[in-house]
Amino acid sequence: MPGRFFLTRPMSEIAQALNVRCDVDLQPPRKNIQPGQELIVLTAHGLTPMRWGMIPVGRVNARGRPVMETIINARSETVFDKTAFDGVGRAVVPVDGWYEWTGEKRRKTAWRIASANGSPLFFAAITDSWQAPGGLRVDQFAAVTCPPNADLEPIHHRMGVLLDPADIQTWVTGTEDDAKALAQPWPDGLLQIEEASDVDWSGP
Template identity: 60%
Template sequence: MPGRLFLTRPASDVSAAFGAAMPQGQGPRANIAPGQQIVVWDGAALRMMRWGLIPVGRVNARGRPVMETIVNARFETLFTKSAFENTRRGVVPCDGWYEWTGQARRKQPWRIAPGDGSLLGFAAIWDVWKAPGGAELAQVATVTCAPNGDVGPIHHRMGVILAPYEWSTWCSGNIADARSLCHPWPDGRLEVVKAEGVDWTGP
């Protein structure tokens, strides 16, 4: 989808990949959940944003703000849905992500990561939400597409994975350029294994 992320490689490796300084205090994290702060490349710098986007300006039939948080945005409606108007595009670096299968209380977690150990870059959208009291919060949602053959057996969606040479195009290209990048990653590049030894209660 992705459900949760992990980024455990040294911060210096992420910094080198993007040619930008990592935010202060960002070390390895084996369990990154929605609602937490994550590292995002905004096209120029790596910065911290909350994973979960409250669409700016979204209102219900009565004209009241809709506070529902969107963690993942479907690319099929990303460029046409009013909830995503005026969002900017970014890239979420990670080493991989987790998904679950099975019934409640007996769910099996799966760890999904590149077989060659390379850094992933998820396509994302972001903006700055202004709270009623005036506080501002940078927020981000990852972009999803249909799964490839590696992910399909365990989930009906996967994040849009961008190659490093596509990062700048996603962030600063036009809509047609960005839309052309929204497709499943080629089959055979991801390793899907049972997730063992992860502390799901902590960050």
């Protein structure tokens, strides 16, 4: 499942791939997008900035207890059923790819994962809005995950739900049943995986 994203192509190219207007501010190339930072996502209203990580203020679990941890990723198997996700919206996160790690602490290997043909990747996400102290509204999202395909299985036990461009509108505006049907592992052989030894993990 995505622990960091990267997006180095212009947002105008992303907008063209999605066939939407690009009214958002341009962003510099980003090789290390971390949870808690802002990304541009596609909602039913177009491209909009959102914070990666849902602060679940007011949300409770099935036992009625408050959900305390910030939600970065949500499991596709339960995201439509858990009380903690009642009322969330759906969006798509367009990126060039993401990173995963293998190995023991202090000896971890970072892996860069991208589309084999160089096209953008579109992650399924859920969205929410948090009313921060002082009345500030923070729009936020969490990536939706599923079991890995054969490409990712040696690296991680989960992967983000990736969407074919033809299915993006169904995820964003379709019925819950239609969205559930899209929450499947990406077909094998469509990803490029390489060691990411050139990334400054403290930088943008």
